[in-house]
Amino acid sequence: MRMYDIIEKKRDNQALTKEEIQFFIQGYTNGEIPDYQVSALLMAIYFQDMNDQERAELTQAMVESGDQIDLSAIDGIKVDKHSTGGVGDTTTLILAPLVASVGVPVAKMSGRGLGHTGGTIDKLESVPGFHVEISNDEFIELVNKNKVAVVGQSGNLTPADKKIYGLRDVTATVNSIPLIASSIMSKKIASGADAIVLDVKTGAGAFMKDLDDAKELATAMVTIGNKVGRNTMAVISDMSQPLGNAIGNALEVKEAIETLQGNGPEDLTELCLTLGSQMVVLAKQAATIKEARAKLEENLHNGKALQQFKIFLNSQGGDASVVDQPESLPQATYQIELPAKSSGKVAEIIADDIGTAAMMLGAGRATKDAVIDLAVGIVLHKKIGDEVKEGESLLTIHTNSEDVDEVKDKLYRSISISAGEIEAPTLIHGMVT
Ligand code: URA
Ligand code: CA
Numbered sequence: 001m002r003m004y005d006i007i008e009k010k011r012d013n014q015a016l017t018k019e020e021i022q023f024f025i026q027g028y029t030n031g032e033i034p035d036y037q038v039s040a041l042l043m044a045i046y047f048q049d050m051n052d053q054e055r056a057e058l059t060q061a062m063v064e065s066g067d068q069i070d071l072s073a074i075d076g077i078k079v080d081k082h083s084t085g086g087v088g089d090t091t092t093l094i095l096a097p098l099v100a101s102v103g104v105p106v107a108k109m110s111g112r113g114l115g116h117t118g119g120t121i122d123k124l125e126s127v128p129g130f131h132v133e134i135s136n137d138e139f140i141e142l143v144n145k146n147k148v149a150v151v152g153q154s155g156n157l158t159p160a161d162k163k164i165y166g167l168r169d170v171t172a173t174v175n176s177i178p179l180i181a182s183s184i185m186s187k188k189i190a191s192g193a194d195a196i197v198l199d200v201k202t203g204a205g206a207f208m209k210d211l212d213d214a215k216e217l218a219t220a221m222v223t224i225g226n227k228v229g230r231n232t233m234a235v236i237s238d239m240s241q242p243l244g245n246a247i248g249n250a251l252e253v254k255e256a257i258e259t260l261q262g263n264g265p266e267d268l269t270e271l272c273l274t275l276g277s278q279m280v281v282l283a284k285q286a287a288t289i290k291e292a293r294a295k296l297e298e299n300l301h302n303g304k305a306l307q308q309f310k311i312f313l314n315s316q317g318g319d320a321s322v323v324d325q326p327e328s329l330p331q332a333t334y335q336i337e338l339p340a341k342s343s344g345k346v347a348e349i350i351a352d353d354i355g356t357a358a359m360m361l362g363a364g365r366a367t368k369d370a371v372i373d374l375a376v377g378i379v380l381h382k383k384i385g386d387e388v389k390e391g392e393s394l395l396t397i398h399t400n401s402e403d404v405d406e407v408k409d410k411l412y413r414s415i416s417i418s419a420g421e422i423e424a425p426t427l428i429h430g431m432v433t
């Protein structure tokens with residue numbers, strides 16, 4: 001087989017065979033096929049697309065390019081949740097203990113990553129003592145015992161995706177549905193879950209800004225998951241404004257605690273119940289979405305979800321007393337309000353820009369080795385559609401530096417207030433099964 005022929009075939013809009021896809025993925029992972037040939041193939045895929053069969057085979061070939069996590073020693077159906085990423089997305093911190101509290105095993109592999117705030121692990125590490133450096137055996141034992149554990153990504157998962165993603169980044173081929181869908185799904189599948197719930201975000205703060213693109217990506221990922229034997233569904237949710245009120249690491253842990261107490265922001269709570277119900281049904285812990293949701297709502301209000309969070313923190317060395325005393329989480333030195341410059345209704349809170357402002361405060365990392373400040377961030381007091389009076393605080397900036405003029409300018413530019421009628425955006429834009 002020759003890479004040249006594979007490139008030519010895709011250029012001429014023909015479907016690649018399983019053997020051809022495996023040949024190029026293996027060859028590229030081993031370093032036998034050069035970047036320039038894979039670049040040409042990626043550009044051909046960008047223009048000619050791939051059919052459902054090719055997409056599933058590309059995903060499977062990337063899964064097989066490295067280690068695969070074996071979760072079979074964990075009892076029950078393991079359901080994973082994946083979000084395509086947004087601003088202030090606290091859902092994992094809430095969903096893990098919440099669905100575990102109704103019997104769904106949660107074996108979460110998580111990363112730190114780059115972004116506006118840290119990843120799930122960074123957020124959890126704002127709880128004193130909490131750590132994710134546990135062995136694989138310990139991880140499995142904890143999930144069997146407590147139904148929930150989080151471990152840092154280890155091993156050599158999907159090396160083909162790492163190499164291809166790097167190449168796409170410099171060849172203008174990131175924005176391709178078959179390439180994005182196979183990239184995301186290969187990582188989920190290699191991580192060992194039996195079933196997958198996807199939260200595909202749409203809006204200004206999302207990777208897929210446009211609703212039609214989000215639906216197309218969701219459909220592509222669900223089709224791949226089901227084709228390779230993992231029960232998969234997707235929820236399409238709004239990311240035009242940040243989710244919930246808190247953007248920042250310790251601030252989001254506090255928000256997660258409030259939500260697990262049944263006192264969380266409305267949008268965050270609703271999204272957790274929507275995604276959680278789907279997870280509970282896929283794990284066969286309820287027969288219908290309605291029954292699943294009732295179980296989750298009950299545990300938000302009877303303290304069981306919160307209790308599960310304490311057990312989880314404690315089992316990985318964390319000081320669970322923060323749940324009852326959130327003031328013992330890292331706190332920033334200064335709390336600075338941002339007063340509204342006019343009265344009216346909040347018309348826009350551009351999620352991306354709020355995220356950038358949080359990053360300017362030090363909540364996220366721009367490079368892999370940057371150190372993040374767990375205490376800092378932003379807490380919104382108003383969301384789109386809310387009424388606001390001139391001088392009233394729109395949000396609080398939690399900062400360790402007194403000089404936040406630049407951050408304030410950024411925030412003022414990302415929030416608009418209008419005199420007209422403004423409706424809150426729809427939270428759930430659709431589902432794909
Ligand atoms: N996230 C991924 O993991 N892969 C992509 O291709 C795009 C976003
Ligand atoms: Ca939030």
